[in-house]
């Protein structure tokens with residue numbers, strides 16, 4: 645069986661011309677494609693697959709980051725087709741009232757383009773703000789499969805991976821105050837509200853944890869990782885109540901973004917399964933022996949997801 649990962653799904657918006665997203669029309673076409681090619685797995689069958697560790701043929705849809713897009717454009721389409729989806733929610737926006745840093749970067753680049761933001765970032769960044777021992781490790785791993793222009797790549801690599809976490813928020817704060825002086829206005833249209841999450845849950849969708857602050861987990865101590873996991877599940881439960889499925893997905897994804905300690909931590913906290921990003925089907929071995937790192941395809945690996953056809957969704 646196949647799990648597919650989506651991020652932004654929306655129509656074009658000319659006020660953010662460089663913003664990368666899957667156009668909702670192509671999302672609909674891709675659902676038709678999956679339906680014809682593989683079929684979809686129902687929520688009940690999926691739960692059975694997990695508990696019996698027996699995969700079946702078909703597709704499961706997952707949506708990361710708690711975007712308003714998922715309520716506005718995805719939910720109606722799934723309900724029309726009698727499908728369920730798994731939605732991974734980072735919970736810090738409910739606490740801070742701010743966009744998560746990775747999304748602030750998308751909005752900065754989306755409106756002004758990689759070159760402008762890269763220039764502005766270079767005026768702020770100094771070498772002592774980078775954690776250099778990670779540079780080599782991440783250089784080969786991150787963003788190697790994207791068609792981003794090089795400035796966009798550079799900004800994302802610096803701000804998501806190479807910058808020391810002590811300086812990251814401050815650097816992004818400075819960029820935001822220059823380019824989006826009224827950041828607080830953005831949040832209402834950006835994420836689902838608590839009542840929208842509740843509505844998703846009541847409509848048969850599965851809501852899972854995507855941490856509190858959307859960090860690269862492997863950059864954190866195991867104690868800090870545990871806080872990210874426990875607090876996000878607690879917040880979710882306070883919003884939607886107890887769920888029959890307890891699931892997690894790693895921010896950014898890829899084997900470099902978590903460790904075996906992270907997997908054990910999720911297991912210990914009663915998580916039924918977690919998603920990584922890895923381009924292959926979920927097999928029996930995964931479900932039996934490694935359910936805290938299930939593989940998941942990016943939507944842009946399938947028809948109607950090619951960046952030749954449209955600007956494809958980013959992998960964060």
Ligand SMILES: [Zn+2]
Nearest residue numbers: 708709895896
């Ligand atoms: Zn994410």
